[in-house]
Amino acid sequence: MSSVIMEIRAGTGGQEAALFVADLFKMYSKYAQSQEWKIKTLDSHSTEIGGFKQITFELKAHQKEGEGDPLDRIKNEGGVHRVQRIPTTERSGRIHTSTITIAVLEKQKEVKIKIRPEDLRVDTFRASGAGGQYVNKKETAIRITHLPTGTVATCQTERNQLQNKESALMILKSRLLESQKTKGIESVSKKRRTQIGQAKRVEKIRTYNFPQNRITDHRIKKSWHNLEKIMDGKMNSMLKTLAKKL
Numbered sequence: 001m002s003s004v005i006m007e008i009r010a011g012t013g014g015q016e017a018a019l020f021v022a023d024l025f026k027m028y029s030k031y032a033q034s035q036e037w038k039i040k041t042l043d044s045h046s047t048e049i050g051g052f053k054q055i056t057f058e059l060k061a062h063q064k065e066g067e068g069d070p071l072d073r074i075k076n077e078g079g080v081h082r083v084q085r086i087p088t089t090e091r092s093g094r095i096h097t098s099t100i101t102i103a104v105l106e107k108q109k110e111v112k113i114k115i116r117p118e119d120l121r122v123d124t125f126r127a128s129g130a131g132g133q134y135v136n137k138k139e140t141a142i143r144i145t146h147l148p149t150g151t152v153a154t155c156q157t158e159r160n161q162l163q164n165k166e167s168a169l170m171i172l173k174s175r176l177l178e179s180q181k182t183k184g185i186e187s188v189s190k191k192r193r194t195q196i197g198q199a200k201r202v203e204k205i206r207t208y209n210f211p212q213n214r215i216t217d218h219r220i221k222k223s224w225h226n227l228e229k230i231m232d233g234k235m236n237s238m239l240k241t242l243a244k245k246l
Contacts, residue, residue: 013098
């Protein structure tokens with residue numbers, strides 16, 4: 001059974017970027033449901049108007065690896081996503097441009113990375129709701145810091161410390177594994193680094209243009225003019241095209 005961890009974070013654009021994080025989370029959730037994948041939210045930081053500063057979730061397939069494997073389908077989604085639309089809070093009708101970032105982390109049954117207990121600092125805090133309001137009087141949320149690298153993972157979605165700690169550790173291992181892969185990629189030639197395209201995520205890979213009902217993937221220079229359907233989770237055609245071209 002395959003599983004992948006996705007992290008969506010607001011970039012430039014303030015509240016509008018946070019709202020778009022929520023929209024993309026809904027898009028991937030609906031797509032996952034159409035594929036009969038399991039969805040589990042591992043960590044999130046919501047805003048007062050219904051957006052997310054950041055959300056981390058796991059997609060897991062019921063079947064064995066194959067055509068419907070989450071990693072195989074979602075692996076090309078990592079990078080900077082740009083949205084151009086009129087925010088609901090905009091009175092003048094002006095189009096805003098915002099960005100969010102997506103990281104796709106492979107979760108393996110046996111993570112090929114060793115973590116020494118003495119290299120970890122575990123902190124507890126109270127789980128919070130929208131706008132940072134505390135919703136749990138007990139310190140059930142967990143923050144784990146990998147001291148040698150400064151990598152941090154948090155989880156506050158479960159009701160007890162043990163479950164949150166297990167999820168935070170899983171996120172941490174996946175991030176360290178991704179970092180390990182990235183260092184390996186950066187050590188190879190510039191040509192190969194460009195071909196693989198995973199070493200850096202600074203350039204936008206896709207634009208969602210709502211006024212023109214268009215999604216453009218800049219890596220393959222192709223546009224789709226059914227933005228509403230794709231945002232509703234009907235992503236198969238786009239994802240299959242990306243898998244063939246990238």
